[in-house]
Amino acid sequence: MASSLEWPDVLVIVLYFAIVLGVALWASCTAKKSNAAGYFLAGRNMHWIPIGASTFATNVGAPMFLGLAGSAAATGVSVTMFEWHAMWMLLLLGWIFLPVYISSGCFTMPQYLKLRFGGKRIRVWLSILYMILTIISQVTGQIYAGTVFVQQIFQWNIYVSIIAILAVTGVFTVIGGMTAVIWTDTIQTLILIGGATTVAVFALIEANGFEGMSNQYMGAAANYTYRDAGLYGNRTCGFPPDDSFHIFRSADSANYPWPGMVFGLTILALNAWCTDQLCVQRSLSAKNMTHAKAGVVLAAYLKITSFLFFIIPGMVSRVLFPQEVACADPDLCEEICGNRAGCYDIAYPLLVLRILPTGVRGLMMAALLSAMISSLTSIFNSSSTVFTMDLWSLCRPKAKESEKMIVGRVWILVMVVIGTLWIPVLQAVQGSQFWAYSQSISSFLLPPVVMTFLFGIFWKRATEQGAFYGLMAGLAVGVTRMGLEWSRAAPPCGSSDPDTTFKVVSQVNYLHFAIILAAISAIVIVVVSLLTKPRPESKLRRVTWWTKNVVEFPDLSDDEMDDEEDEKMVVGGGEENSEQEPKSSDHRSDIGSLHESTKERPSSSTAVRNFFLKWFCGVDKSEKQVELSVEERRLIALEVTNIGEDPFWRKVMDVNCIICATACFFLHGFWA
Numbered sequence: 083m084a085s086s087l088e089w090p091d092v093l094v095i096v097l098y099f100a101i102v103l104g105v106a107l108w109a110s111c112t113a114k115k116s117n118a119a120g121y122f123l124a125g126r127n128m129h130w131i132p133i134g135a136s137t138f139a140t141n142v143g144a145p146m147f148l149g150l151a152g153s154a155a156a157t158g159v160s161v162t163m164f165e166w167h168a169m170w171m172l173l174l175l176g177w178i179f180l181p182v183y184i185s186s187g188c189f190t191m192p193q194y195l196k197l198r199f200g201g202k203r204i205r206v207w208l209s210i211l212y213m214i215l216t217i218i219s220q221v222t223g224q225i226y227a228g229t230v231f232v233q234q235i236f237q238w239n240i241y242v243s244i245i246a247i248l249a250v251t252g253v254f255t256v257i258g259g260m261t262a263v264i265w266t267d268t269i270q271t272l273i274l275i276g277g278a279t280t281v282a283v284f285a286l287i288e289a290n291g292f293e294g295m296s297n298q299y300m301g302a303a304a305n306y307t308y309r310d311a312g313l314y315g316n317r318t319c320g321f322p323p324d325d326s327f328h329i330f331r332s333a334d335s336a337n338y339p340w341p342g343m344v345f346g347l348t349i350l351a352l353n354a355w356c357t358d359q360l361c362v363q364r365s366l367s368a369k370n371m372t373h374a375k376a377g378v379v380l381a382a383y384l385k386i387t388s389f390l391f392f393i394i395p396g397m398v399s400r401v402l403f404p405q406e407v408a409c410a411d412p413d414l415c416e417e418i419c420g421n422r423a424g425c426y427d428i429a430y431p432l433l434v435l436r437i438l439p440t441g442v443r444g445l446m447m448a449a450l451l452s453a454m455i456s457s458l459t460s461i462f463n464s465s466s467t468v469f470t471m472d473l474w475s476l477c478r479p480k481a482k483e484s485e486k487m488i489v490g491r492v493w494i495l496v497m498v499v500i501g502t503l504w505i506p507v508l509q510a511v512q513g514s515q516f517w518a519y520s521q522s523i524s525s526f527l528l529p530p531v532v533m534t535f536l537f538g539i540f541w542k543r544a545t546e547q548g549a550f551y552g553l554m555a556g557l558a559v560g561v562t563r564m565g566l567e568w569s570r571a572a573p574p575c576g577s578s579d580p581d582t583t584f585k586v587v588s589q590v591n592y593l594h595f596a597i598i599l600a601a602i603s604a605i606v607i608v609v610v611s612l613l614t615k616p617r618p619e620s621k622l623r624r625v626t627w628w629t630k631n632v633v634e635f636p637d638l639s640d641d642e643m644d645d646e647e648d649e650k651m652v653v654g655g656g657e658e659n660s661e662q663e664p665k666s667s668d669h670r671s672d673i674g675s676l677h678e679s680t681k682e683r684p685s686s687s688t689a690v691r692n693f694f695l696k697w698f699c700g701v702d703k704s705e706k707q708v709e710l711s712v713e714e715r716r717l718i719a720l721e722v723t724n725i726g727e728d729p730f731w732r733k734v735m736d737v738n739c740i741i742c743a744t745a746c747f748f749l750h751g752f753w754a
Contacts, residue, residue, distance in 0.1 A: 091444025098448035102269055102455075128364075130373040134380025135271040136460070137364045141168075141354075142274060144227035144454035146392055149517030152426035154396030155407050158299070158326025159753060160338040161517065165388035167347050169746040171355035172385070173739050176378035178627070179356045180365050182539055184374070185630040187723045189366075191359050191535075192472040197636060198538045198625040199546035200617065202476065207553060208531065209472040212359060213497075216465045219523045220360070221501035222508050224461065227516065228454040229505075231431055231447075244505075247454065248498050270455070271384075277449025278391035281430075284437050285398040295398050300326065302400045303408050319575040320410030322400075329753045335591075342593025349596045350521065353528045357535045360464045371725045375735045382742045386749070392430075399429035406432065412574040423574045427516050465497060466490035522592040526564040529600035530556025537607050539627050542619075548611030556603035563587070563595060630725065 153161040188194040192212070196205040225244055232243040289295040300322055307320030325331045330340040355361050368374035400407045407429045409415040412422040419425035434446050470490040475481065481489075508519065530553045537544040537552075567587045573579035581588070590598075620637035622629050727735075 088440045090441040091447065094441060094444030095448050095451070098273065098451070127369045128367040128373070128377075130368065130376035130380065133364050133368055133373065133377030134384070137172075137361060137377060137381035138384040139271040139274060140360060140364070140457055140460035142388075142391075142457070144231060144450060144457070145223045145516060145520060146388075147278075147430045147450055148227040148230055148427050149223075149520065150388070150392040151396030151399070151430040152428075153517040154393040155400040155429040156424070156426040157323055157337045158328075158397065159389075159393055160325075160329045160331060160343070162389050162393045162753075163329050163338070163343050163347060163750075164351075164517075164521070165385050165392075166746055166749050167343075167351050168355055169382040169385050169742060171348075171351040172378045172382040173743060174352070175356045175362070175365065176375040176735075177739060179362070179535075179539070180374050180378075181371065181725045182625065182627055182630050183362065183366060184371065185624045185723050185725050187624070187635075187719060189471050190468050191357055191362060192468060194625070195534065195538065195549070197638075198622075199544075199549050200621065200638075201546045201550075204534070204546065204550055204553065205472055206476065207550075209468050211527065211531070211557075212468050213465065213473075215523065215527060216461060217497055217501050218504055218508075219520055220461045221458070221465075221497050222504045223516070223520050224454060224458050225501055226505050226508055228451075228458075230427065231434075231450050231454075241502075244502055247458075248502075273445075274449045275384075275387070275391075277446040278387075278395075280442055281433055281438065281446055282390045282394050284442075285395045285402075285433055288437050289398045289401050292394070295394070295401055296327065298401045299397050302404045304405050304410060306414075307408065307410050320408055327753075329750065339591055339594065341597070342591050346525065346591075346593030346596040349529050349532050349600050350524050350593075352536075353524065353532045357532060359468050360460060363464050363467060364460075370727075372727050372731045372735060375739075379735065379738045379742055382746075386745065389749075395433055396426075396429045399433050400426075403429075403432050403436070410575055415574070462494045462497065466493045469493045518592075522567070523564070525592040525596035525599070526560040526567075527557070529596050530560070530603035533600050533603040533607060537604070537611075538625075541611075542622055542626055542628060543611055543616055544607060545611045545614045545617060547614040548607040548609075551610045552603040552607035555606045556599055559602055560599055563599075624723070633720075635719070 150161060150164070183194055186194055186197050188197060190209075192205040192208040195208060196202065225247060228247045229243040232247065286292060286295065289298065302322065303320045310319075311321075323331075323335075323337065325335070329338075330343065331338055333339045333341055365374045365377055368377060406418050406425055409418055409425040415425050416422045419428050421427070434443060434450070438446055467490070470486045470493070474486065474489050478485070533556075534549045534553055538549065563586070566584045570583045570587070572583050572588065573581055618637075619629075623632040623634050623636045624630060625636060
């Protein structure tokens with residue numbers, strides 16, 4: 083690569099880490115994290131600004147810079163639909179899904195499904211699926227994308243890069259919990275916006291503005307691509323598609339067909355923003371419903387900037403460096419970037435290295451590192467939440483809070499190891515665009531989950547049997563398609579190798595497949611639900627859109643209350659949910675503060691042990707519990723599951739929702 087970091091760049095990066103680490107330590111000192119609610123949901127006492135910033139920063143990780151910019155370099159502006167579509171989904175989260183989740187009192191998405199349908203198998207299956215997807219898609223994707231940047235800058239070995247990334251990320255995640263994650267995300271969002279804006283401005287200057295980029299993009303191809311086109315008339319490889327500046331393309335488009343972008347993408351986006359633990363967990367940590375709505379609105383507004391941050395730089399990089407970014411010869415591509423399928427994913431790193439001046443280059447590296455660390459810390463925290471609350475609690479229903487804190491941290495280490503081992507598989511199957519790899523995995527496995535949530539929230543007649551068999555049918559079909567696609571990879575563009583891919587893979591776009599898979603699951607859910615006994619109304623209190631305002635909690639049977647965590651959620655607490663100091667909050671109580679506690683001075687012989695337990699295991703042995711009565715716990719549970727809003731602020735939020743939705747309609751219409 084052309085350039086390397088100089089000492090001013092290194093200084094900027096060091097200052098960045100010092101600031102963010104300081105914020106993480108401050109958040110850890112002030113956070114309530116000695117129990118599950120404090121560590122995993124930030125005590126449900128977060129302000130809307132850090133919630134919105136964290137939601138945005140969590141999604142905008144290194145795969146965005148690598149994958150979204152790479153897909154823009156390859157195919158044009160259509161990929162921005164993945165970001166602008168998210169604006170609508172975030173509004174749906176705040177106004178439709180969150181009131182149900184908060185009213186139900188759930189910690190995790192699998193836990194919500196158990197409260198809604200009863201039984202254990204749906205909760206267990208969804209938890210396991212979430213673990214698998216987190217490892218093979220999110221954790222592996224973030225690590226891989228981050229190592230690409232680190233390799234290009236420092237020329238390190240891939241595994242040395244991985245160790246460096248994970249070492250820094252682990253400090254923020256293991257020590258801090260959700261409070262540290264959210265506050266560091268807030269700082270990183272500011273750095274991210276500043277750095278990404280800087281790159282976009284420099285890129286447009288190099289390309290003579292947006293008009294100059296537009297005029298040059300359609301002809302941005304390698305010299306040998308022009309030679310092949312002149313000799314053989316071959317324009318299928320190495321050139322941008324003719325509809326590069328339109329987001330809605332023909333139904334038979336190989337990349338982003340309009341039915342898939344309208345309907346298939348909606349299904350994937352509903353999962354990412356409305357039913358996925360990674361996103362929803364931030365909003366569940368809000369101190370009240372108004373703060374939750376304000377947080378998702380802020381995140382939705384920030385999504386508008388994705389066109390400037392990722393799409394424009396990706397397209398400019400192709401214009402400036404067509405010999406590398408627009409590589410269309412498998413042998414040359416392997417020499418340039420190590421990927422025979424293409425080099426679109428190096429579009430953004432090339433910009434950072436070649437057009438930014440000294441110092442500014444360090445700022446952008448800080449932004450890229452912040453995006454990667456922000457996403458990884460959020461992924462680790464959310465995944466450990468699901469594993470601890472939904473799987474470990476089933477195996478150990480009487481586990482103490484200290485045990486859950488330790489288990490959550492150990493699971494993070496397990497994810498890191500497995501995710502690192504999966505990277506060679508990712509490199510083998512991702513093709514020329516990392517973004518397509520990550521989105522296709524979601525389309526193969528997640529549409530049945532989305533349909534289960536939709537029927538569970540909006541159709542009271544949906545039963546546990548219908549939901550379970552709908553999930554199983556969708557899983558069977560989705561895994562079959564994924565196996566067919568991975569077993570026979572399409573030959574790289576420009577290769578003379580024959581195309582041996584199955585017709586169902588080559589002719590059915592993964593976004594279209596998401597629609598088909600959702601329809602199959604929906605049919606199974608409806609048919610089986612109508613053939614099985616409906617769930618009693620008393621068990622549907624607070625867990626559907628139609629019953630979210632009911633005062634009473636669900637009347638769960640003994641077999642549905644067999645673990646303590648569910649019991650705490652319903653009655654408002656238990657013996658173990660107690661290791662906190664009481665703290666007043668605005669409109670909502672800390673769900674973890676179900677007992678008063680007092681500090682007792684430890685002896686000198688135990689001070690070191692208590693320090694280690696507090697900072698690395700989340701256990702504060704100096705707190706002494708004072709239990710609350712059942713009635714007091716019930717009142718606290720009613721308060722933390724309250725979805726009421728101040729009339730004035732509710733109107734303010736409604737107006738912002740309308741403004742944001744209107745802006746989204748305008749953007750889609752302008753680029754249609």
